[in-house]
Amino acid sequence: RIASTIEVDANLAPLQLGDLLPDGRGVLRGTLKLRGARNAPDTDIDLAGNDIAFGDYRADHLQATGRLPWNAGNGVLLVASLGFYAWGEAPYLLLVLASVAFNYVLGTAISGAASASRRRQWLALAVTGNLGLLAVFKYANFAVANVNALAPVLAITPLAVAAIPLPLGISFFTFHAISYVVDVYKRNADAERNLPRFALYILLFPQLIAGPI
Numbered sequence: 001r002i003a004s005t006i007e008v009d010a011n012l013a014p015l016q017l018g019d020l021l022p023d024g025r026g027v028l029r030g031t032l033k034l035r036g037a038r039n040a041p042d043t044d045i046d047l048a049g050n051d052i053a054f055g056d057y058r059a060d061h062l063q064a065t066g067r068l069p070w071n072a073g074n075g076v077l078l079v080a081s082l083g084f085y086a087w088g089e090a091p092y093l094l095l096v097l098a099s100v101a102f103n104y105v106l107g108t109a110i111s112g113a114a115s116a117s118r119r120r121q122w123l124a125l126a127v128t129g130n131l132g133l134l135a136v137f138k139y140a141n142f143a144v145a146n147v148n149a150l151a152p153v154l155a156i157t158p159l160a161v162a163a164i165p166l167p168l169g170i171s172f173f174t175f176h177a178i179s180y181v182v183d184v185y186k187r188n189a190d191a192e193r194n195l196p197r198f199a200l201y202i203l204l205f206p207q208l209i210a211g212p213i
């Protein structure tokens with residue numbers, strides 16, 4: 001384990017984080033500091049104890065964006081984030097994109113609602129939809145298992161339902177999205193009108209699996 005701050009110059013060749021570890025094995029903990037190139041701010045990314053493969057992937061793409069205009073860099077980071085999620089959880093990539101689209105539309109609807117009551121209705125729909133998605137994937141298996149355990153007592157036929165795998169990072173991106181729509185509702189933030197930028201806000205890969213807390 002190496003706990004340290006790693007500084008990366010955006011004009012240099014990509015850093016391979018595995019090179020910093022003895023025999024290329026172990027865990028990096030600390031902060032990755034990217035000194036921004038022209039038109040790009042400096043960036044600090046918490047390594048969050050991710051493994052070497054993730055570290056290499058992240059460093060390479062942060063390096064790539066440092067050489068681009070900042071708007072183009074956002075596009076590269078979005079593609080990298082989608083690629084990272086597909087690498088770890090390809091079957092659920094469309095689910096994540098649907099969640100992004102759902103919250104983008106609802107955030108815009110909340111912002112543009114003509115009355116307070118309509119804004120509350122849109123917020124209720126957004127929160128209910130997000131929590132419903134989370135409940136299906138986190139608690140459906142638990143509910144089915146309990147119903148089947150009680151089936152002999154209740155004299156009912158056990159449910160034949162296949163186990164539902166838990167999507168990577170579902171708690172994080174769900175609560176992240178809820179915090180966004182609540183902020184828009186409270187007027188603490190403006191609704192994001194740029195869909196790719198909003199998608200990057202939800203899916204930026206260094207934070208996607210860190211968890212909501």
